[in-house]
Amino acid sequence: MSEVPMAEMVTVTIDGAQATVPKGTLAIRAAEAAGVHVPRFCDHPLLDPVGACRQCLVEITDAGNGRGFPTPQPACTTQVADGMVLGTQVTSASAKKAQADIMELILLNHPLDCPVCDKGGECPLQNQAMVSGRAEQRFDGEKNTFAKPVALSELIVLDRERCVLCTRCTRFSDQISGDPMIQLTERGSHQQVSIAPDKPYDSYFSGNVVQLCPVGALTSADYRFSGRPFDLTTTRTTCENCACGCSLNVDARSGKVVRRKAAHEAEVNEAWACDKGRYGFRSSCSGQRITAPMVRQGDKKTGTLVEVSWGEAIEAAANALRESGASTGFLISGRATLESSYGFSKFARTVVGTNSVDFRSRPSADEETQFLASCVAGETNPVTYAELESAKKVILVGCEPESESPIVFLRLRKAVRKYGLKVETLSAIYSWGSHKLGAQFVPVKPCDLPTAIGNLKLAKGTVVLAGETLAQIPGALSALVEKVTSSPARLAWIPRRAGEIGALKAGCLPGLLPGGYPTTDSQGLSDYWKSDLSAISSRATNPSTMVVSGVEVEDFISSSTMIKNLTEAFVICFDTHLSTVAKSADVVFPVAPLEETDGTFFNWEHRERSLSQVVTPTTTSLTDIRILSELADVLGKPLGFRTSAGAKESWEGIPAYGGPTPAAPQVKPLKASKLAKNQAIVSTWRELLDDSHCLDGADQLKATARPILARVSPATAKAAGLIEGAPVRVSGAHGALSFAWELEPTMVESVIWLPTNAPGLALSSIGAHLGSVVSLDNELVEKGGKK
Amino acid sequence: MTTQLTPVLTKNWGTDNSWTLAAYQKQGGYTAIKKAFAMTPEAVVGEVKESGLRGRGGAGFPTGMKWSFVPQDNPNPKYLVVNGDESEPGTCKDIPLLMASPHTLLEGVIISSYAINAHMAFIYIRGEVVHPIRRMRQAVEEAYAAGLLGKNICGSGFDLDVIVQSGAGAYICGEETALLNSLEGLRGQPRLRPPFPAVAGLYQCPTVVNNVESIASVPSIIDNGAAWFASMGTEKSQGFTIYSLSGHVQRPGQYEAAFGITMRELLEMAGGIREGHELKFFTPGGSSTPLLTADHLDTVMDFESLAAVGTMLGTKAMQVFDETVSVVRTTLRWVEFYAHESCGKCTPCREGTYWLVQLLTRLEAGEGRKGDVDKLLALVDLIDSKSFCPLLGGAVACVSSAVEHFRKEFEVGYHTPAWEYLPYDRSALFPVAEEVDS
């Protein structure tokens, strides 16, 4: 796969021990390879070296040419050469002195407020001062002072007195995320990190600077003053907020999650997390947690949910399932673990006897179902982060990585910046994310995507990234499969949710069974499960019972349709919170939130990621697997496992599917409909920070969301007669919404870009999605401010 | 034979309208470009190498060698950048050159650009000197109009565009990589080296950065030959240069001489110390070079001889102070200068200059605490040789050399304000009515 030639190796002597490292390695890294940690502040392996703090001075007695340096040199900017001999603080008196000197200088102006500083106890400055600092301060005078904390955003707070100006934060924002809204300003001893007035540091990646800060200068408004390192228990787990699969270290205090940090995982998220992953963890502690099972007393319309015993609730659910049998539908959360999904999948097939299982609580179509079964479920050689880094070209189709899969975005940006990757985006709008990738813009109306895909030139070294919204354009996935399979390019499908690849592997699709078995070729699985699957009916169109787990109605193309279904069927709901679905359900089972469970995700790379229990359950909720197994027992068809581990074991035991791969979809694109002057086609994606329920309770984070603005081209605005300053009213099949808007010169004609799920403005509520035709007019504000 | 002055660069400074193209051409200007165009670029580089011309901005790096580091097989454009950020205290030679004879520099720019295959050159001048900038811009306009810049200069087939860029107030931009950042519209903070500008400079393209005086010396070398240039000066410091004398001398000013002249000779040419006073100390090459006293008057003013006595030739800017001057006061002012001009990038410079100012302020005020002079030296030791760029070296040099020569005077600061010990009004050139206190 990799065409990188073997690096030339050099051998250096560090503190008397030899280390062999690739030529060009920085001395500080070579020292690490030799087991020596040279103290540092500005250095970070993923940021460009800067040599600013000077803490890492080492003595170089031989630069590899027989001559040494007269004075200590910074290890973070010195590249090792073959034969170089250097001494760190471990063996060299001059390095040790130089480091003590620098530490003394840093502490000269650093406030001694460690007892009230959030970083206290986990502070690199504190730790390194203990190791390499002098016991006493020799100089007296007035410290350089600044007014106390300033807010860089609603989320990030800066205490300038504590700042040692290592520039990790500004380098991160410049180099890694491409959001240079924080910069060094002033100079000399006045130098500081600043934003421009009234331009907050609202980056999707802002939390990383808090983690990068080697002192207590940058803190998050979300966490500051709320814990001490020694009060925290840390658990390594995987982020559940998208399909990137980032490793996180989650800190809990008194049984409650208080903070999440990116864990280092070179192959996946390196050292980064997006703000949604980092701060979007409060939903399980906010809203109305369901504490006991509930059953509706009285009829569907007027009855109320009443708390009952587990036995009663299971009885009620079992009765309904017994009655509906094959006329039962299962809708599972895209955030569920592999184990949960597998539990529902097997329960549906072997206990209830239906193939009507789906994890796509979002607009979808049969074309996508076929695509997933054919091209994704059985993937054996998936595209990886590393492959994105070494690719020559990446083409984004229906994919907006900065918002939908932020860590993929960071990896693409890294490859663009460091390895010359070229990115191309097929879209109706040149987004800020595309701008930051320096992407080549191929302007395409959403409905023309199939044609544009057909016109792609795909060479070796090209990777096509398809996002989940592509399914909303009939014919697009078909065109994509046809195009890619006839080329040397590679394809990856990036779902937005953490559990979707796992759900596919668990068979949570109507035509797809676990292990990649198509429902039409299920013998192997029937044998394994000891349950005849061949007779199971296909999907139930109007289910009389619906089993719904962790689903929000707003996710649907038209929530009103969904609500109608929910009002007509008998609904068994598994949820942590009293969601809209739960409120209208007939039986409600309280289930444990993800942080109380163990399990497995597969990220977009199909890489197994493990989810760990972070806090001990505080309520009487059970895991969904446990509830399903109880139900199965009552229905007389035991599920075969009662725990997550049991489900995993059962799933792992599935014999490999050896049959033919299901056929790829062959859907023809729709004929473009002629648009009236005031009509436009919807281009949309989900912004990272929107009305998603996983952000509930993360108020400071939500305050950093991008402004909610519709975007249209000047010509489209003119054609629709939009008046600048007046909101645009967007009318879809099920209603209308009003958006503030702005002109976007890069925008394709006759398209309007709208955020998918802005607070109170979910496109699903008007039945619109990518490619929908909507009509535009001015929402005129009447005198007196009434709309 | 007594040492003589050798006006070359300064020769036309006193002539009428010397800044105009007409006057410059009348004096034989722009003949060197024709000679250069008749040579190959490599030959021009060779000639400058052979002349022994060394950088006049302070570091003294051989100019021709710097040019030869430009990788000609690099497909990127090459750039010449002239460093006219002249801001080192005491240094005042480039600004009068830009004002009196901008075409001398421009001719040098054309030849040097030709030598390194640059088709765009920048003349970066500190912003606080409007008139010299005006004259330089005017010279560039005149040259365009006369076909000396632009496409196919004088039928040579060589194209060159020149942009005169004003700085905006930052001493650090005299450091070549900081200057390049400034020229790219960034904060003027120095860059990591390697890569060196010759390989990845302006816009990451091969770039030569040379001082005004260095580039202005090039036409005379091409005109008169490397041998002529090398016939002047000392063994390793060849040619002529402009020495700037300022302070308590009778006739402060610019004195152009071959290397090899001594401080005593220069002082004599400037009429000696002002009437009734005697030399106390002087800087040989700007405030960043360790200061010297009357004991060093016979030192030869070239790169090697000054290094041998523990200082540097620097920018050849001799600031002369007589016995009325408080060395504590001047040291504080210089350190305040470095603190003001510190870019803030690295810890030792940012923190060190801030704390040096505090210590020196209390010594000047007579509020020093016993042991403060040792603290001062301890602080110098903390920061010495640890900074990112040479700026801090200047602060270290002026403090440590001042304490070395005048320790007792610093110790006076434990009890007596400097302005009482050496009343400040006596140093001024005019009667100061009231005593200056702080």
Next chain:
Amino acid sequence: MSDSAMEHDETEALPPTMIDQAVIKQLTALSKRYPHPRSALLPMLHLVQAVDGFISARGIEVCAEILGITQAQVSGVATFYTMYKRRPAGKHHIGVCTTALCAVMGGDALLETMEDKLGITDGETTSDGLFSLEKVECNAACDFAPVMMVNWEFMDNMTPQKAEQLIDDLRSGREVRSTRGPKLTSLADSEKVLAGFLDGQGNEGPSAGEPSLEGVRLAEKKKWTAPAPKKTPKAKGGKK
């Protein structure tokens, strides 16, 4: 103690911006002179200052828009260089050099004279908006010490009397010239020159101030010259 971009005194009323479409056009033109537009940022900020008298918020915004960079990036640059002012400077900007040599030779006394005369200190502007005062660092004219600057034009070999006269003359609108020639008009005019525009004053004044000529005059008097070239150097490496 720090004057930060983030710490503008909210109560301080700043004058409205004068940046209009014509200025934006000029700023845009500046950005097109360079291989990379951002190289124009320093000249553009000089032009902003010429128009608004300081680096206005609107100026920062416009520069950021033209160059496609963030306002924070523009602020980072604007606050790095001392010539860019946060608050309106006076019509005439008075600089007094107080780096070591000028300070010793009278610069400190000149600064005091100016403070008394103008009733303001370093960094301030008179209430009539006519003068602002700045303690400047070495201005590369040490042989003319002590030195003052008006609108960044040289006022060489100053004395307190000359300095007071200078202020009186400027205040009364009398024509005052820099000791090196150009008429002192305003800081705004100087900033325009720095931004890259010519004002026709290039031919004002002498070739050089007297101290610049001390060496060459002495050489003339003593008939000292650089050695004559031996002969025309052979054209080595000549082109075919």
